[in-house]
Amino acid sequence: RSKQWYQRRVAITAGVISAQLAAHYLTEGGILTLTGAVPCLKGTSFMMGYGLAKAAVHQLTKSLADDKSGLPKDSCVQTILPVTLDTPMNRKFMADADFSTWTPLSYVADMFTTWLEDRSSRKPNGSLLKLITKDSKTEQELA
Numbered sequence: 001r002s003k004q005w006y007q008r009r010v011a012i013t014a015g016v017i018s019a020q021l022a023a024h025y026l027t028e029g030g031i032l033t034l035t036g037a038v039p040c041l042k043g044t045s046f047m048m049g050y051g052l053a054k055a056a057v058h059q060l061t062k063s064l065a066d067d068k069s070g071l072p073k074d075s076c077v078q079t080i081l082p083v084t085l086d087t088p089m090n091r092k093f094m095a096d097a098d099f100s101t102w103t104p105l106s107y108v109a110d111m112f113t114t115w116l117e118d119r120s121s122r123k124p125n126g127s128l129l130k131l132i133t134k135d136s137k138t139e140q141e142l143a
Contacts, residue, residue, distance in 0.1 A: 011035075011053035015060045022077075023070045030072060031115055031122060034061055034079040038130050041081070041143055058128055065126025076122050078115070080108065081143055082131040103133045111140075 015034050022032040037054040044051025061079040064071055071077070084090060086102035108131070114121045123129055128143035 009053075011050075012056050015057045019060060019064055019071075022064075022075070023072075026072050026075055028072045029074045029076075029119065031076045031078065032064065032071070033112060033115075034077070036061070036079045036081045036128060038081045038083045038132070038143075041128075061128060062126050076115075076119075076125045078123055078125075078127050078129060080111075080129050080131055082108075083133065100136045101133050103131045103138050107131070107133075107138045 018032060018034060022030070026032060034057050036057045037050070039047075040051045040054035040058065057079060058081075061077050063069060064077040082103045084094075084097070084102045085108070086099060086104045090097075090102065091099070123140075123142060130141040130143050132139050132141060
């Protein structure tokens, strides 16, 4: 099978499994975070499989935010939309890229920790949150 098929399957399956687990095990007021992608807010003719999969995650986020989704009371679903996460694998396969535009995993981890510790810091339920990194500085923007 093609790389695009694998990417579609992984992105969609991970989101659906996470949603099923959250429906059964998330506590009231808990948070479910998923990962989408900024480029997939528009057409992705250069990577259709990836775009299709991430767009499905974006839709899943909106559906799970509905009161009738089966998630616990007062739970929150948010999807981060990085452009590129700074991971060892991305560095390996895109060694000539400008790493100053990549979102560090430490930034994402700190953001998630804040959301867990302070519910008021969370974005509205069902949010798609762009993570835009420029000159090694990351900013958040609702999509």
